[in-house]
Amino acid sequence: MGRLIVIEGLDGAGKRTLADGLAAELDRRDRSVVRAAFPRYGTDVHADLVAEALRGAHGDLADSVHGMAVLYALDRHGAAGTVREDLQQHDVVLLDRYVASNAAYGAARLRQGADGDFVSWVSELELERFALPRPDLQILLQVPTALAAGRAEQRERSDAERRRDRFETDSPLQQRCAEVYTELAEAGWWSPWRVVDGAARVDFAELADVSLGELTRE
Ligand SMILES: Nc1ncnc2c1ncn2[C@@H]1O[C@H](COP(=O)(O)OP(=O)(O)OP(=O)(O)O)[C@@H](O)[C@H]1O
Numbered sequence: 001m002g003r004l005i006v007i008e009g010l011d012g013a014g015k016r017t018l019a020d021g022l023a024a025e026l027d028r029r030d031r032s033v034v035r036a037a038f039p040r041y042g043t044d045v046h047a048d049l050v051a052e053a054l055r056g057a058h059g060d061l062a063d064s065v066h067g068m069a070v071l072y073a074l075d076r077h078g079a080a081g082t083v084r085e086d087l088q089q090h091d092v093v094l095l096d097r098y099v100a101s102n103a104a105y106g107a108a109r110l111r112q113g114a115d116g117d118f119v120s121w122v123s124e125l126e127l128e129r130f131a132l133p134r135p136d137l138q139i140l141l142q143v144p145t146a147l148a149a150g151r152a153e154q155r156e157r158s159d160a161e162r163r164r165d166r167f168e169t170d171s172p173l174q175q176r177c178a179e180v181y182t183e184l185a186e187a188g189w190w191s192p193w194r195v196v197d198g199a200a201r202v203d204f205a206e207l208a209d210v211s212l213g214e215l216t217r218e
């Protein structure tokens with residue numbers, strides 16, 4: 001049985017870049033890694049609806065915190081079978097965003113904390129009702145909000161396809177979201193967490209050890 005490793009963090013934090021580095025280190029150790037990112041744009045209709053709503057389509061859909069969260073959750077519900085199969089066949093399944101993104105962004109939008117009603121609702125929907133595979137480790141890539149925003153802007157400048165959406169341009173939302181993520185990690189919500197300082201050099205050897213369960217948390 002493979003290990004399910006999730007990378008979480010703000011928009012522009014550098015999650016995909018971190019996933020590249022971790023996957024390269026695992027590959028160097030001859031571990032088979034399969035990767036996915038949520039939302040699954042271009043693959044799942046719920047993910048595409050989310051992307052369209054965040055850019056102003058579908059009337060007031062994006063205003064509904066629970067409505068958007070259900071779409072994100074249905075995308076994962078549709079992927080759960082594949083994740084389970086991949087866990088049978090690979091050493092590591094590495095995900096860029098998963099259920100905690102729903103918990104953190106939704107709670108932040110509603111100005112709640114990790115102990116609030118919204119996170120409980122996400123737990124009931126995605127952990128209990130959908131019974132999504134539980135991560136072995138959730139990695140929180142923690143960066144100052146301004147740095148994440150700067151990285152997202154830099155990427156927007158270099159990639160016209162990656163225009164920032166409604167959440168990405170909302171700095172107060174990102175700040176509240178960072179706080180909820182920290183609370184989720186401190187509470188060990190749903191799995192063990194590892195907090196990685198994204199403003200510093202990342203020790204990929206150590207992160208691979210932790211991901212493989214060969215080193216326990218500090
Ligand atoms: N450690 C780093 N140092 C400097 N720049 C970085 C670092 N990590 C990522 N970047 C740059 O920041 C930008 C955003 O990185 P990346 O796409 O990995 O973020 P992300 O968290 O996956 O973003 P999103 O969730 O919005 O898709 C990219 O231009 C990337 O090259």
Ligand SMILES: Cc1cn([C@H]2C[C@H](O)[C@@H](COP(=O)(O)O)O2)c(=O)[nH]c1=O
Nearest residue numbers: 011038039072097098101102105106167
């Ligand atoms: C998976 C997921 C994502 N979100 C939020 C986080 C981002 O602001 C956007 C889109 O994600 P991307 O990484 O920028 O493509 O959606 C969310 O609120 N809930 C989720 O489950």
